[in-house]
Amino acid sequence: MKRYYFDYAGTTPADPEVIEAMQPYFYDKFGNPSSLHYFGQQARKAMEEARSKLAEFLGAKEEEIIFTSGGTESNNFALEGIAYANEKKGNHIITSAIEHHAILEPLKFLESRGFKVTYVKVDEFGMVSPEDIKSAITDKTILISIMHANNEIGTIQPIKEIAKISKEKGIYFHSDAVQTVGHIPVNVDELGVDLLSLSAHKFYGPKGVGALYVRKGTKIVPFLRGGGQEKHRRASTENVPGIVGLGKAIELCKDKMAKEAKEQIVMRDRLIKGLEDKIEHLYLNGHRQNRLPNNVNFSVEYIEGEAMLLNLDMVGIAASTGSACTSGDLEPSHVLLAIGRPHELCHGSMRFTIGRFTQPEDIDYLLEHFPQIVVKLRSMSPLYNKDK
Numbered sequence: 028m029k030r031y032y033f034d035y036a037g038t039t040p041a042d043p044e045v046i047e048a049m050q051p052y053f054y055d056k057f058g059n060p061s062s063l064h065y066f067g068q069q070a071r072k073a074m075e076e077a078r079s080k081l082a083e084f085l086g087a088k089e090e091e092i093i094f095t096s097g098g099t100e101s102n103n104f105a106l107e108g109i110a111y112a113n114e115k116k117g118n119h120i121i122t123s124a125i126e127h128h129a130i131l132e133p134l135k136f137l138e139s140r141g142f143k144v145t146y147v148k149v150d151e152f153g154m155v156s157p158e159d160i161k162s163a164i165t166d167k168t169i170l171i172s173i174m175h176a177n178n179e180i181g182t183i184q185p186i187k188e189i190a191k192i193s194k195e196k197g198i199y200f201h202s203d204a205v206q207t208v209g210h211i212p213v214n215v216d217e218l219g220v221d222l223l224s225l226s227a228h229k230f231y232g233p234k235g236v237g238a239l240y241v242r243k244g245t246k247i248v249p250f251l252r253g254g255g256q257e258k259h260r261r262a263s264t265e266n267v268p269g270i271v272g273l274g275k276a277i278e279l280c281k282d283k284m285a286k287e288a289k290e291q292i293v294m295r296d297r298l299i300k301g302l303e304d305k306i307e308h309l310y311l312n313g314h315r316q317n318r319l320p321n322n323v324n325f326s327v328e329y330i331e332g333e334a335m336l337l338n339l340d341m342v343g344i345a346a347s348t349g350s351a352c353t354s355g356d357l358e359p360s361h362v363l364l365a366i367g368r369p370h371e372l373c374h375g376s377m378r379f380t381i382g383r384f385t386q387p388e389d390i391d392y393l394l395e396h397f398p399q400i401v402v403k404l405r406s407m408s409p410l411y412n413k414d415k
């Protein structure tokens with residue numbers, strides 16, 4: 028059966044050109060970049076080339092890029108690294124209610140260690156208000172961390188405005204840009220961030236490699252200790268093939284991004300409109316304009332996300348749900364709850380995310396099959412039949 032992938036926000040396939048670029052660094056050029064001999068220097072050179080491609084993409088300096096094992100480590104590093112390096116100055120951190128778990132969990136840990144965290148609310152579209160950030164600031168605030176775009180509902184945040192406020196107050200500003208790097212322009216100076224997280228497998232690179240951008244002069248302590256790699260900021264032998272892959276992936280995105288985003292917006296909006304025309308009691312989650320080019324997220328009333336997911340899988344369509352049962356968790360998505368969706372609508376949410384290899388025909392296929400699945404599941408739903 029032909030398979031249709033609508034889960035690019037979960038992960039992307041590595042681009043064949045990325046795989047080709049990585050290949051020599053497993054066997055032929057396997058050196059440890061810390062070694063002074065030929066093999067080591069060969070690996071170091073490749074790694075530094077990748078660093079410079081990434082730095083160029085972000086408008087950063089090479090020495091401001093620290094390679095990590097991915098988005099999760101970059102986020103943990105940013106939060107704990109800033110918190111522990113600046114605890115004499117203050118113990119207060121500001122974030123939003125809709126951050127990724129890789130932000131919320133380390134912050135919960137920091138709260139257990141005496142730090143105070145303010146979680147600013149978002150509006151019904153998932154937007155953070157810069158005014159709310161401003162009013163949350165105290166003389167103890169050392170860090171503000173707001174994601175660039177949300178991974179579930181695709182809402183893009185007013186990062187520049189928030190950065191301006193944090194700069195005025197002399198507070199460090201971090202952004203989890205895992206969903207935006209490689210998809211929309213991300214320039215650290217234009218955004219005004221001091222720290223920024225990214226992950227290669229979200230932009231057609233390999234899994235298990237990412238980076239943290241840290242503006243020169245930022246006071247931060249390491250998260251991993253045990254070696255002098257990455258200028259003593261991140262110990263452990265570098266993932267050379269992964270880093271080379273990340274470099275190739277960002278180089279490809281630099282060339283393709285603008286055109287891809289344009290094409291994806293056309294497919295995204297056709298999918299949104301098509302589903303809205305064909306299915307009633309359907310609610311778009313996220314912002315209609317300020318949203319990632321590749322994100323579609325709906326709450327479908329009267330039915331469960333898991334049921335939709337499994338029925339879609341049976342016809343070859345891979346998507347994602349904000350419902351909770353699959354994760355063995357009773358609570359539905361904190362993001363959908365934060366935008367004010369009642370529990371029933373959170374459990375009936377579906378996310379379709381498209382990408383580089385999505386064809387317009389794939390949208391046709393989804394538009395043909397998903398409404399049928401909704402009709403079928405609703406016909407079996409006691410809730411739906413009672414309301415009618």
Ligand SMILES: *Cc1c(COP(=O)(O)O)cnc(C)c1O
Nearest residue numbers: 097098099127129178205206226
């Ligand atoms: C995927 C994702 C992460 C985690 O990145 P990994 O590289 O998988 O650890 C963090 N934040 C956001 C917004 C994400 O989408």
